[in-house]
Amino acid sequence: MSFIVAIDGPSGSGKGTVTPALAEKFNLMYLDTGATYRCVTLKLLKEKIAFDDIPAVQKALDEIKIEFKKIPKPKDCKDEHYEPKRVFLDGEDVTKEIREADVAKNVSPVSHIPEVRKAMVSLQRKMSEGKDVILEGRDIGTNVFPNADVKIYLDATFDERVRRRIKQNKEKGIEMSDEEVRKNMETRDYNDAHSDVGPLKKAEDAIYVDTTGKSIEKNISNIAKIIKDAKKKHNRIEESYVMTPETTCKKVRRKLTKWFLAGLYHIFYRIRRSNMQVLNNRDEGYIITANHVNFIDAAAIILLHHRPIRFIAKADLNRIWILHHWSKMFNIIPVKRDTGDIGTVKLVLQGLKNKDVIGIFPEGTRKGMEKGKDIKNGAVYMAYKGKVKIVPVGIAGSFKLFTRVYVNYGEPIDVAKFKTDDPNWLDVATEEVMKQVVKLSDVTYYKNYKKAQREKKKQEKQK
Numbered sequence: 354m355s356f357i358v359a360i361d362g363p364s365g366s367g368k369g370t371v372t373p374a375l376a377e378k379f380n381l382m383y384l385d386t387g388a389t390y391r392c393v394t395l396k397l398l399k400e401k402i403a404f405d406d407i408p409a410v411q412k413a414l415d416e417i418k419i420e421f422k423k424i425p426k427p428k429d430c431k432d433e434h435y436e437p438k439r440v441f442l443d444g445e446d447v448t449k450e451i452r453e454a455d456v457a458k459n460v461s462p463v464s465h466i467p468e469v470r471k472a473m474v475s476l477q478r479k480m481s482e483g484k485d486v487i488l489e490g491r492d493i494g495t496n497v498f499p500n501a502d503v504k505i506y507l508d509a510t511f512d513e514r515v516r517r518r519i520k521q522n523k524e525k526g527i528e529m530s531d532e533e534v535r536k537n538m539e540t541r542d543y544n545d546a547h548s549d550v551g552p553l554k555k556a557e558d559a560i561y562v563d564t565t566g567k568s569i570e571k572n573i574s575n576i577a578k579i580i581k582d583a584k585k586k587h588n589r590i591e592e593s594y595v596m597t598p599e600t601t602c603k604k605v606r607r608k609l610t611k612w613f614l615a616g617l618y619h620i621f622y623r624i625r626r627s628n629m630q631v632l633n634n635r636d637e638g639y640i641i642t643a644n645h646v647n648f649i650d651a652a653a654i655i656l657l658h659h660r661p662i663r664f665i666a667k668a669d670l671n672r673i674w675i676l677h678h679w680s681k682m683f684n685i686i687p688v689k690r691d692t693g694d695i696g697t698v699k700l701v702l703q704g705l706k707n708k709d710v711i712g713i714f715p716e717g718t719r720k721g722m723e724k725g726k727d728i729k730n731g732a733v734y735m736a737y738k739g740k741v742k743i744v745p746v747g748i749a750g751s752f753k754l755f756t757r758v759y760v761n762y763g764e765p766i767d768v769a770k771f772k773t774d775d776p777n778w779l780d781v782a783t784e785e786v787m788k789q790v791v792k793l794s795d796v797t798y799y800k801n802y803k804k805a806q807r808e809k810k811k812q813e814k815q816k
């Protein structure tokens with residue numbers, strides 16, 4: 354799983370200085386997305402393609418080859434501003450050319466051409482595929498990687514940004530008057546903010562970092578702290594896909610924790626359960642499908658059943674240390690939402706082979722049925738593949754402290770009986786299973802169940 358850091362911000366906010374340093378520090382691939390737009394601009398200028406000649410622009414985009422290579426300064430190179438991170442356009446080194454005035458003046462309108470935007474976003478995603486990467490740009494956190502592990506929005510006052518650009522140009526040997534830099538920055542700021550496609554704006558979950566008046570080292574160390582923390586959380590998610598062995602020590606710790614947490618559960622809720630014995634046959638694995646009403650409802654199943662029950666839970670929970678710790682202890686199976694996570698399917702099928710009981714919330718989210726969300730058919734698919742029955746479970750209760758919580762276990766369902774040639778059979782079977790879940794999540798079900806049990810006992814006594 355890639356680790357992605359998105360650094361966005363206006364021209365001169367410090368992205369170009371801070372990002373390569375952070376790439377080095379955390380061993381991340383560095384992607385300067387601005388350079389990709391500059392390459393397109395240079396190509397259009399060189400080939401004298403008008404920016405509004407969309408078929409010609411598209412043809413250029415189809416043919417363009419942009420590469421980033423790290424080449425140490427050659428011994429005979431006399432350029433004192435030599436930059437080891439080289440940019441190649443169609444095989445030619447254009448590292449310096451893409452920073453010159455002609456490109457700087459034209460890159461903004463070019464980057465606003467929808468076709469250019471689409472091609473570059475797709476190129477940037479492709480270049481990052483499967484890699485741990487840090488990208489700098491304008492729309493990384495909002496558009497290119499909206500699920501990035503870290504999102505930073507760098508900023509600085511206008512005057513400071515102009516000063517930095519003038520200094521940078523001098524260092525790189527780029528000739529541009531101070532007034533030209535100021536005008537250029539003004540226009541770019543306006544265009545970046547008012548673009549219809551990929552406008553520069555802070556992503557809601559991005560961390561705002563103002564670099565004005567702070568040293569480069571200070572800015573780097575501030576962001577490094579954020580990345581370090583995110584990397585730890587990211588590593589915990591990675592780790593959660595590797596199950597720890599069932600050692601005696603782990604089993605004892607799990608028993609003690611289960612006993613302690615179940616005690617707390619009983620104090621805070623009046624638990625009522627029915628038909629738990631359906632899971633008693635330890636020679637069989639099962640999939641439990643339950644309705645999801647509260648974030649601690651899975652605990653009412655895991656903690657309060659004598660048989661070990663594993664649940665599938667969103668991988669992001671592992672970002673929180675204590676949940677990661679319990680997740681490992683209770684062999685929780687992580688899943689990345691809406692990604693058709695193959696790792697999860699493999700873990701479930703392996704678990705079913707070992708005759709485990711695995712819990713799934715087909716609603717995917719809390720009160721999904723009430724919210725009209727699509728019910729996921731993964732539980733039926735995996736039960737069918739793993740050749741196990743589904744035990745529907747209904748949970749009822751408000752989960753307000755000291756109130757009753759009901760957990761009703763239904764009779765096992767053999768999903769194979771729903772298998773037909775109809776490509777929608779998984780959905781049909783899921784609907785049938787969920788009908789049972791809904792029936793079981795009614796409080797009166799529990800009362801009727803108990804009444805029937807009492808009647809049965811009475812009759813047996815009379816016999």
Ligand code: DC
Nearest residue numbers: 386387388390460461464490491492
């Ligand atoms: O970061 P830079 O100055 O090299 O960027 C050059 C231009 O590319 C700038 O005008 C904004 C545009 N750009 C963009 O629209 N989206 C990005 N992700 C990166 C740059």
